[in-house]
Amino acid sequence: MEKAPNTNFIREIIDKDLETSKYAGRVHTRFPPEPNGYLHIGHAKSICLNFGIARDYKGLCNLRFDDTNPEKESEEYVNSIERDVQWLGFKWNDVPYYASDYFDKLYEYAVALIKKGKAYVCDLSADDVRKYRGTLTEPGKESPYRGRSIDENLDLFDRMRKGEFEEGSRVLRAKIDMAHPNITMRDPAIYRIKKATHHRTGDKWCIYPMYDFTHCISDSIEKITHSICTLEFENNRPLYDWVLDELGIYHPQQIEFARLNLSHTVLSKRKLLQLVEQKYVSGWDDPRMPTISGLRRRGYTPESIRDFCEKIGVSKMNSTIELVVLENSIREELNKTASRVMAVLRPIKVVIDNYPDGKEEELDAQNNPEDPGMGTRKVPFSKVIYIEKDDFREEPPKKFHRLFPGNEVRLRYAYFIKCVSVVKNASGEITEVHCTYDPATRGGDSPDGRKVKGTIHWVSAAHAVTGEVRLYETLFTKRNPEETEEGKDFLSNMNPNSVEVITTAYLEPYLRTARAESRWQFERLGYFCVDMKSPKETPIFNRIVSLKDNWRGLSSSLTVWVR
Ligand code: ATP
Numbered sequence: 067m068e069k070a071p072n073t074n075f076i077r078e079i080i081d082k083d084l085e086t087s088k089y090a091g092r093v094h095t096r097f098p099p100e101p102n103g104y105l106h107i108g109h110a111k112s113i114c115l116n117f118g119i120a121r122d123y124k125g126l127c128n129l130r131f132d133d134t135n136p137e138k139e140s141e142e143y144v145n146s147i148e149r150d151v152q153w154l155g156f157k158w159n160d161v162p163y164y165a166s167d168y169f170d171k172l173y174e175y176a177v178a179l180i181k182k183g184k185a186y187v188c189d190l191s192a193d194d195v196r197k198y199r200g201t202l203t204e205p206g207k208e209s210p211y212r213g214r215s216i217d218e219n220l221d222l223f224d225r226m227r228k229g230e231f232e233e234g235s236r237v238l239r240a241k242i243d244m245a246h247p248n249i250t251m252r253d254p255a256i257y258r259i260k261k262a263t264h265h266r267t268g269d270k271w272c273i274y275p276m277y278d279f280t281h282c283i284s285d286s287i288e289k290i291t292h293s294i295c296t297l298e299f300e301n302n303r304p305l306y307d308w309v310l311d312e313l314g315i316y317h318p319q320q321i322e323f324a325r326l327n328l329s330h331t332v333l334s335k336r337k338l339l340q341l342v343e344q345k346y347v348s349g350w351d352d353p354r355m356p357t358i359s360g361l362r363r364r365g366y367t368p369e370s371i372r373d374f375c376e377k378i379g380v381s382k383m384n385s386t387i388e389l390v391v392l393e394n395s396i397r398e399e400l401n402k403t404a405s406r407v408m409a410v411l412r413p414i415k416v417v418i419d420n421y422p423d424g425k426e427e428e429l430d431a432q433n434n435p436e437d438p439g440m441g442t443r444k445v446p447f448s449k450v451i452y453i454e455k456d457d458f459r460e461e462p463p464k465k466f467h468r469l470f471p472g473n474e475v476r477l478r479y480a481y482f483i484k485c486v487s488v489v490k491n492a493s494g495e496i497t498e499v500h501c502t503y504d505p506a507t508r509g510g511d512s513p514d515g516r517k518v519k520g521t522i523h524w525v526s527a528a529h530a531v532t533g534e535v536r537l538y539e540t541l542f543t544k545r546n547p548e549e550t551e552e553g554k555d556f557l558s559n560m561n562p563n564s565v566e567v568i569t570t571a572y573l574e575p576y577l578r579t580a581r582a583e584s585r586w587q588f589e590r591l592g593y594f595c596v597d598m599k600s601p602k603e604t605p606i607f608n609r610i611v612s613l614k615d616n617w618r619g620l621s622s623s624l625t626v627w628v629r
């Protein structure tokens with residue numbers, strides 16, 4: 067069971083509207099993505115907000131594709147968006163809706179505005195439109211085409227639709243006020259010519275409605291009550307209201323909230339598309355991407371993403387959330403749910419001289435100390451084991467409590483071992499560490515009360531299975547990737563070391579059956595998820611997060627147990 071959601075200013079508005087019966091007790095939201103890319107964690111915030119409100123108020127939430135830019139949109143994106151919303155755990159009302167389903171109606175509404183004298187066809191070039199628009203401090207200038215008669219406008223708009231004019235030669239504009247203090251209200255374009263094939267309507271149309279015109283009418287047609295969008299659209303609200311009022315149709319309330327910004331990350335589909343197209347990443351679902359599909363492949367759960375969205379809350383203040391907040395939400399969950407196992411990523415061989423040749427034992431290991439109910443498993447032990455290279459030093463620095471000549475440590479769930487010698491190759495590198503073990507310490511406790519300061523993990527060499535392990539860091543080195551030197555763009559802040567691939571890691575045999583998308587804690591190393599695109603023979607383990615918040619330059623270091 068998830069906790070009851072926190073309230074926020076949007077829920078307070080809804081509470082008030084319910085009290086006053088503003089929408090006859092209805093709550094109906096929508097999530098309106100443009101199918102021009104995969105969804106990212108920012109969209110998750112909007113999804114949790116809109117679908118969460120519908121769920122909690124026993125209302126409805128529509129999934130509506132805002133598909134008015136045919137050149138950039140595709141069926142692939144539509145499918146990915148549906149999959150991601152469902153994976154996050156939400157169900158949309160009825161069927162998915164499409165703005166393109168309303169093209170006929172939108173056209174009729176545009177004609178209605180023309181007939182009212184509230185829209186006109188303008189022949190200014192894009193450049194001139196910009197020049198005539200004015201600035202924040204100066205009013206705009208009226209287009210010379212503003213005075214066209216209704217009949218002429220109707221004729222020209224009809225011919226625009228029939229494809230008689232070139233792209234960019236004419237637009238239909240709302241006739242509002244060229245001196246309006248809000249520039250959005252200075253006769254904005256509401257229809258443009260685009261001779262492009264649409265992924266759903268094909269070549270039926272060569273004119274397409276603009277976002278502002280489409281969005282409010284789509285909300286109205288679907289009888290949305292609360293149309294929630296990000297703060298950038300605050301200036302568009304008067305236009306939203308103007309269109310609906312001029313047409314005299316059902317009028318939802320637009321409410322703006324602050325979008326999610328996440329440190330060390332870009333959250334713009336345009337930029338994410340650039341990373342994909344220019345092959346900085348392997349695809350939209352690359353485990354380093356902040357997309358829903360990337361986070362999923364990395365190993366995030368829907369619960370952890372919903373928990374994150376709940377934690378960050380909803381406000382009117384723009385801010386940047388630290389990536390560690392997202393990481394903590396999956397850490398907290400997996401601490402409770404993930405089975406612990408042992409894996410050695412950078413092995414060094416340890417030979418236990420006094421352990422009988424050919425002997426094997428099965429030792430009991432706890433699957434999750436946080437949850438005894440998760441039981442125990444058997445871990446095989448034998449004379450030759452692997453430990454992490456980092457856990458041994460021939461010449462230990464101060465406060466090094468792990469293995470070094472003469473020192474005794476605990477092998478997790480196994481025995482105390484003491485280093486007695488090392489074997490080196492011709493170039494002086496250590497190839498084997500020799501130890502003795504104390505048979506009386508089976509299970510990891512000494513009957514005589516002798517203490518050791520370090521406990522390390524290990525894998526029996528004869529029983530180990532192998533797998534590939536991928537360790538990730540952030541895609542960008544800067545907290546704000548947009549902060550660049552002059553003349554450079556966000557790509558100049560990419561982290562050249564965002565992934566480290568360990569092709570052969572040694573894993574305890576329990577992991578032989580790890581299924582795709584299963585999640586594990588590798589003791590001391592972090593939480594890992596079996597890549598959903600792993601080949602069957604060699605699993606690939608993506609590190610989701612380290613055990614502690616130590617990714618800033620320390621991502622490959624071990625968590626050290628000191629007891
Ligand atoms: P982007 O800026 O990534 O290109 P967008 O706003 O163009 O995103 P849409 O497909 O139009 O993408 O977004 C669908 C919905 O998701 C919109 O209601 C938008 O407000 C919301 N949304 C997009 N990005 C964020 C974000 N970073 N935080 C919260 N909501 C977001």
Ligand code: MG
Pocket residue numbers: 100
């Ligand atoms: Mg948008």
